[in-house]
Amino acid sequence: MSILKRLAILVLAVLLLPAAPAVAHGPAPGSLADPNLHFAGRWDTGDPGTYVGNWGAPYVTATFTGSTLTARVRDTVSLYVSIDGGADTLHENVRGAVDLTPARLRPGVHTVRLSYRTGDVPSCATWPAPCATFQGFVLGRGERTLPRRNPRTLVEFVGDSITVGALSSRNSLTSYAWQTGERLGADRTNIARSGACLVDIPGTCFGIGANYRKQAIAGTVDWDFSRYRADAVVINLGTNDAGRGVSGADFQAAYERLLREVRAAHPSAHVFALETLRRRYVAETQAAVRAVADPRVHWVSTEGWLAEADYVDGGHPTDAGHAKIAERLAPVVAGHLGLRLAGAPTDPNLTFTGRWDTSDPATYRANWAGSYLTTRYSGATAALLLRGTIDVWVSVDGGPDQLLAGVSGRVGLPSPPSARPWHTLRVAYRNVDGSYRGDAAFQGLALEPGARTAPWTSRRLIEFVGDSITRGSTSSMTTLTSYGWLAGERLGARHTHIAYGGGCLISAADGCAGMRERYFRSGFAADSPPWDFSRYHADAVVINLGTNDLSHRVPAADFQAGYVRFLRDVRAVHPRAKILxxxxxxxxxxPETEAAVALVNDPRTSFVDTTGWLPPEGLTDRVHPNDLGHRLIADRLTPLL
Structure with missing residues (x-):
């Protein structure tokens, strides 16, 4: 046989050999070893073929391609599955291969979240033994999973049956813990058990304090906290301890230990100790927070969060009750974590006009007269979240200001006058001074699911400085019917009112509060912190002072000298403002007022002679304007501004 024939036979033989099997690169998409699967909760991953989720509502998420998806679970269990962020669908008492897409998806990229209904007898026959078993996802031929785009905030919830969501329609998925996580766009773990106490009482009450570090309920294996670090931990414990006779001293000591244990497990987390909804161990919980002296551990009052109608049985919240708790809690957590949450006090689309105390990111407090907030919001309904009782005026879509008197808690806003998708809102707080002691505290704006906010405000700002006349005393709506408010509204400008009933320009020996000093403080109280003028710069400042000084026998020379110093100090903090x-x-x-203006020799500071502005019929008494009087003053002042 020739060499050429032999070579041809050899080549043909090689071509007819069976193809070598393809070499797999990396784990199979959707398998437990797939790094693109994200597990939230305390999962036992000791068996590489079956992962077991422990405690409440463990879940797994993934992003995948294709139109079909199957989950494999070892034990009979009930699952909730959300595809592409849609509603959770219940797959009850399933095991083995579970088809998650009976209606095929459109080809493309999709997301899945698979969570477990754990902690209740119907779904776990041997509760509290683990039953949330997961053996992976099965994707269509040639499909794949994708990495998570961005890391998410993680919030851990620690508690009892209330945190579990017992007696709500979907247990953990309708609990305040789950709903708070959803509002924050955060992952969550639920370290809670029905009937749990803080203090462990063997044979009587399961103690979270003694079991917080465990991988499973009543387990023996410690959890490895290096597997996740929470950004926030929310603790709600004490409801069951009271019924088991735990003393206040023992409860407080146990709470301090738990707070320190949580800090050790999550070194950088903000920790929130919730007041129990039924006000059990309130003082002891607060004392424990103070004792740990940690600036990232916070006491959270739940006063006014729920009403009796929000409970199923007097102790466990309804679905609506859990939603109300989440409405309140989410802004608290978001504020401390710096998360952008629509409607929260820290939402940059909310504009706070006036001198607001924003030191607590969960609760902004209005100071001085006529402080208000403005924003735009989408949706048909919204509600104010208030801390304590207060009077507020609300205007929606530019409509008349409606008085909501003596309101607190969750306060529904008036319905918008139209069905358009976006609405404007202004909420003005009643002045907390004189004999009125309302709680001018804003804790958020509750919006419909998916609703958003947008900025709505003027850039121009006018500041009005004075006493009870500028404050609007004796007019029908106090500051809202004052000449300053009216002038600001006519000009379409924002307006602040640094005015105090009975205030003088110069502090008097008989106790008259001197606005020359108080003006530079956050509130009218003498010990109020200094105001940070970098937070706003006025375009115009209108000053009306001196009415009360004469009654308090301030010498004319002292008044004039004090006014000169005050005008120079105002110019220093508002360098570009026109001062009237x-x-x-x-x-x-x-004469003294006009002379003071002349002495400062400032071309942007002007004296305004108001002689004849206020006729007798414009007064409620010999000093204070009525509504007509304030309108007449605004008629004269607005053109000057």
Whole structure:
């Protein structure tokens, strides 16, 4: 046989050999070893063929391609599955291969979240033995999973049956813990058990304090906290301890130990100790928070969060009750974590006009007169979240201000006058001074699911400085019917009112509060912190002071000298503002006021003679304007501004 024939036979033989099997690169998509699967909760991964989720509502998420998806579970269990962020679908008492897409998906990229209904007898025959078993996803031929785009915030919830969501329609998935996580766009773990106490009482009450570090309920294996680090931990314990006779001292000591244990497990987390909804061990919980002296451990009051109608049995919240708790809690957590949450006090689309105390990111407090907030929001309904009782005026879509008197808690806003998708909102707080002691505290704006906010405000800002006249005392709506408010509204400008009933320009020996000093503080109290003027710069400042100084026998020379110093100090904090110095409507200290303006020699500071602005029919008494009087003053002042 020739060499050429032999070579041809050899080549043909090689071509007819069976193809070598393809070499797999990496784990199979959807398998337990697939790094693109994300497990939330305390999962036992000791068996590489079956992962077991422990405690409440463990879940797994993934992003995948294709139109079909199957989950494999070892034990009979009930699952909740959400595809592409849609509603959770219940797959009850299933095992083996579970078809998650009976209606095929459109080809493309999809997301899945598979969670377990754990902690209740119907779904776990041997509860509390683990039953949340997972053996992976099965994708269509040639499909794959994708990496998570961005890391998510993680919030851990620690508690009893309330945190579990017992007696709500879907247990953990309708619990405040789950709903808070959803509002925050955060992952969550639920370290809770029905009937749990904080203090462990062998044979009587399961103690979270003694079991917090365990991988499973009543387990013996410690959890490896290096597997996740929470950004926030929310603790709600004490409801069951009271019924088991735990003393206040023992409860407080146990709470301190748990707080320190949580800090050790999650070194950088913000920790929130919730007041129990039925006010059990309130003082002891607060004392425990103080004792650990940790600036990232916070006491959270739940006063007014729920009403009796929000409970199933007097102790466990309804679905609506859990939603109300989540409405309140999410802004608290978001504020401390710096998360952007629509409607939260820290939402940058909310504009707070006036001198607001924003030191607590969960609760902003209005100071001085006429402080208000504005925003735009989508959706047909919204509600204010207030801490304590207060009077507020609300205007929706530019409509008349409606008084909501003596309201607290969750307060529904008036219905918008139209069905358009976006609405404007202004909420003005009643002045907390004189004999009125309301709680001018804002804790958020509750919006419909999926609703958003948007900025709505003018860039121009006018500041009005004065006493009870500028405050609007004796007019029908106090500051909202004052000349300053009216002038600001006519000009479409924002307006602040640094005014105090009975205030003088100069502090008097008989106790009259001097606005020359108080003006530079966050509130009218003498010990109020200094105001940070970098937070706003006025375009115009209108000053009307001197009416009360004469009654308190302030010498004319002292008044004039004090006014000169005050005008120079105002110029220092508002370097570009036009300053209008009004002569008092009662004609008091007019020469001294005009002379003070001349002495500062500032081309952007002007004296305004108000003689004749306020006729007798514009007064409620000999000093204070009525509604007509304030309108007449605004008629004169607005063109000047």
């Amino acid at each position: 110095v009004l002569g008092t409507f009662a004609g008091r200290y007019l």
